[in-house]
Amino acid sequence: MHDWQHRVLAVTTVGILALTAAPAAVGTADTQGTLTASAESVVSGEPIAFDYATSEPHGTDWIGLYSADGGGPVDEEYVAPSLDWRYAPEAEGTLEFSTSSLEPGAYTAFYLARDGYAWLAEPVDFQVRPEGGTSFPVGEATLGNARVGDPYEARLGGLVTPSDAVFTRVGGDEWIDVAEDGTVSGTPDGAARDARVTVEAAGPDGSTARLTAVIPVRGSGQPLVDELGALSFNTWHGGTQVEGYHDKQLRFLLESGADIVGLQETQGRHAARLAEALGWYHWQGSGSLGVISRYPIVAEYGEVNASAGVRVALDGEDSQVNVWNVHLGYTPYGPYDACFERMDTDRILRREADSGRTGQITDTLEAMAGQLAAADEVPVLLLGDFNAPSHLDWTEELREKNCGYADVPWPTSVLPAEAGLRDTYRAANPDPVASPGVTWSPVYPFHEGSSGPAEPQDRIDFVYQAGSGLSVRESRDVVVGDPRPVPHHAGNEWTSDHAAVLTRFTVSG
Numbered sequence: 001m002h003d004w005q006h007r008v009l010a011v012t013t014v015g016i017l018a019l020t021a022a023p024a025a026v027g028t029a030d031t032q033g034t035l036t037a038s039a040e041s042v043v044s045g046e047p048i049a050f051d052y053a054t055s056e057p058h059g060t061d062w063i064g065l066y067s068a069d070g071g072g073p074v075d076e077e078y079v080a081p082s083l084d085w086r087y088a089p090e091a092e093g094t095l096e097f098s099t100s101s102l103e104p105g106a107y108t109a110f111y112l113a114r115d116g117y118a119w120l121a122e123p124v125d126f127q128v129r130p131e132g133g134t135s136f137p138v139g140e141a142t143l144g145n146a147r148v149g150d151p152y153e154a155r156l157g158g159l160v161t162p163s164d165a166v167f168t169r170v171g172g173d174e175w176i177d178v179a180e181d182g183t184v185s186g187t188p189d190g191a192a193r194d195a196r197v198t199v200e201a202a203g204p205d206g207s208t209a210r211l212t213a214v215i216p217v218r219g220s221g222q223p224l225v226d227e228l229g230a231l232s233f234n235t236w237h238g239g240t241q242v243e244g245y246h247d248k249q250l251r252f253l254l255e256s257g258a259d260i261v262g263l264q265e266t267q268g269r270h271a272a273r274l275a276e277a278l279g280w281y282h283w284q285g286s287g288s289l290g291v292i293s294r295y296p297i298v299a300e301y302g303e304v305n306a307s308a309g310v311r312v313a314l315d316g317e318d319s320q321v322n323v324w325n326v327h328l329g330y331t332p333y334g335p336y337d338a339c340f341e342r343m344d345t346d347r348i349l350r351r352e353a354d355s356g357r358t359g360q361i362t363d364t365l366e367a368m369a370g371q372l373a374a375a376d377e378v379p380v381l382l383l384g385d386f387n388a389p390s391h392l393d394w395t396e397e398l399r400e401k402n403c404g405y406a407d408v409p410w411p412t413s414v415l416p417a418e419a420g421l422r423d424t425y426r427a428a429n430p431d432p433v434a435s436p437g438v439t440w441s442p443v444y445p446f447h448e449g450s451s452g453p454a455e456p457q458d459r460i461d462f463v464y465q466a467g468s469g470l471s472v473r474e475s476r477d478v479v480v481g482d483p484r485p486v487p488h489h490a491g492n493e494w495t496s497d498h499a500a501v502l503t504r505f506t507v508s509g
Contacts, residue, residue: 033120035063035111041127041162041204045100048126052111053092060115061088063095068106068125069276070284071269073117079286080268083107103246104130104161105273129162133207136160137247140212141254143279144294146188146195148220155279156199156213157182159250165201170210172197184213192219224315225295228470228505230424231258231478232383232461234327234498238270242495249495250277252480256502259294260312262325262383266290283310288327306356307364307384309371319507321470322371326364326384328412329356334388335456339403340447348408357388358411365419372420375467382421382464385498388412389458392423393432401436403456413462421464424503428475437476439499442483443492463503475503 033054042048050063064082066072071080083102086095088111106127111120136159146152156167160182169178173195175186188195195215202208218224231253239245253261253274263271271290275282281297284290289308291297298320301309307326314320332351337343343351352358364382365372371380390413399406413423429435439461447455463475478500481493489497 033111035109035121035124037109037124037126039126041129041164042099043129044102044104044131045098047096047098049094049096050109050111050124051092051094052088052121054111054120055091057089057091058114059087059089061111061113061120062086062115063088064110064112065097065102066108066110067269067273068108069269070272071267072108072110072123073112073119074123076117076119078117082110099128102128103244104128105246106163127162127164129203129205133205134160134162134165134201134203134209135247136201136209136211137250138211138254140214142214142216142257143184145216145218145224147218147222147224148188148190148192151185151187152215153183153185154213154215155183156211158277158279159211160201160209161247162203165203165209167199167201170198170200172212176215184215188215188217192217192222223319223507225259225319226507227473228260228314228321228507229256229258229502230323230381230383230463230465230505231256231261231500231502232264232325232385232463233261233500234264234385234461234496235266235270236496236498237265238267238273239495240267241489241497242492243490245495246273246277248480248493249274252495253278256478256500257504258502260321260323260381260383261292262323262381263290263292264288264325264327264385281312283308289325291323291325293323301367304367305363306360307367309367311378314507319469320378322368322378322380324364324368324380324382324384326360326382326386328360328385328387330387331355334408334410335403335458336447338405338408339456340453345405345408349411352388352411355387357386358415361386361412361415365415368419372466375420376469377467379465379467379469380421381470382416382466383462383501385461386412387460389460390423390426390462392426393436393459395432397433398436416464419466421466422472424463424465424472424505425459425475425477425501427472428503437501439477439501441497442479442494442499443485443489443497445485461498461501463501465503465505469508470505471508473504473506475501478502 036051038049064085109124143154167182176197198212271284275292282292296313297310298313299311309324337348394408396406437459438457444455446452479494483492483494
């Protein structure tokens with residue numbers, strides 16, 4: 001849904017869906033307009049005001065707030081919905097915005113013309129600071145691997161709140177330097193072992209926080225990465241359904257041991273937000289899909305139907321992996337057709353095609369075909385939310401759990417297997433009775449409200465792998481804490497309505 005559609009919905013009577021045609025684009029931005037903020041930074045919950053002026057006012061000129069990490073119309077084109085917005089219809093005026101719904105961090109305000117994205121003035125940056133002063137989401141964080149004799153660099157600056165805090169080194173291994181912006185650098189010497197450095201960040205208000213960074217050091221001439229964690233993580237509208245989602249997501253990702261993450265429901269900005277905070281690399285799609293990686297993304301293959309691919313260099317040209325991420329269509333949903341509608345298997349499979357999922361996975365596998373053929377040279381990962389179960393789980397032993405059905409050949413799992421991809425969760429946990437691996441849903445035990453029938457619980461998020469260069473060590477479904485069900489989910493530590501899937505690999509070759 002485009003940003004102007006969100007605004008139309010906001011002013012439409014509740015219960016009426018009134019979407020109109022998109023407004024015509026404004027040909028030329030009014031470069032004589034002005035936009036100024038009442039402050040460069042405010043404490044979370046305090047209001048911030050913007051003075052605006054233009055020589056050619058219009059009733060649908062507007063001001064929108066966006067994360068500085070991405071999503072704003074930086075090229076005067078739609079990228080992602082605004083976080084908040086208000087019409088600015090006068091020749092000049094002042095608009096006040098609440099910051100209570102904004103996570104602490106950096107933001108940009110855009111003054112835009114006529115329900116479109118042409119700039120009326122230069123954008124204005126501002127900060128939202130936490131109430132509690134300077135903070136890190138964790139006390140200890142493991143950074144990317146280093147190697148004896150090779151120059152090393154990593155970034156910690158995105159982990160601190162506020163983002164303009166100044167770093168100093170407190171102690172640690174002598175080879176590690178820390179810059180004021182949180183850049184960690186140096187060249188490790190001596191034996192291969194975990195190196196450590198403790199940093200202190202000081203905010204503008206004088207408050208401080210400390211973090212210990214751990215850097216695994218490999219020996220001279222050894223492979224830089226010998227273990228790899230791959231995670232599929234549906235973020236649930238970027239995480240925004242849960243309070244404090246930014247720090248909670250960072251805490252989860254830092255503690256998970258993931259190195260490469262396929263993200264879904266990023267809303268066109270959340271992959272960039274997370275990567276910037278972690279000091280990682282990213283590819284951000286315009287909609288649902290994003291990939292973040294501890295190691296460099298060296299090629300992008302673009303979007304193919306409901307998927308996208310990148311190449312990650314674990315150790316320069318010596319060790320790389322192709323990564324594909326998917327978010328397949330969600331409706332009609334096969335388990336509902338089985339459990340609620342009692343359709344026969346043939347009709348369920350026809351409805352799978354109607355959903356678009358069968359075509360989407362077919363197109364994805366076709367785009368991957370050359371890489372799959374060469375997977376022993378460069379391993380391949382396929383991550384994502386498939387919005388359909390696996391044929392490996394709908395077995396005779398689980399007929400009762402699966403509403404009386406068994407041996408359903410769900411195309412979205414059969415076709416990857418036929419293409420040579422391995423379901424890593426089932427490779428590590430071959431018994432679906434003992435290890436169901438349910439990812440849908442930790443917060444929906446019931447269908448359409450707590451008084452409804454039981455929600456079918458299924459494994460619909462996957463990490464697939466092809467190629468001899470990656471060997472499965474373990475795979476597990478992951479949530480943090482004990483999530484409360486919808487509608488009591490806002491305070492959960494877990495920020496998603498899916499469980500994530502994490503597979504750890506041994507890297508060879």
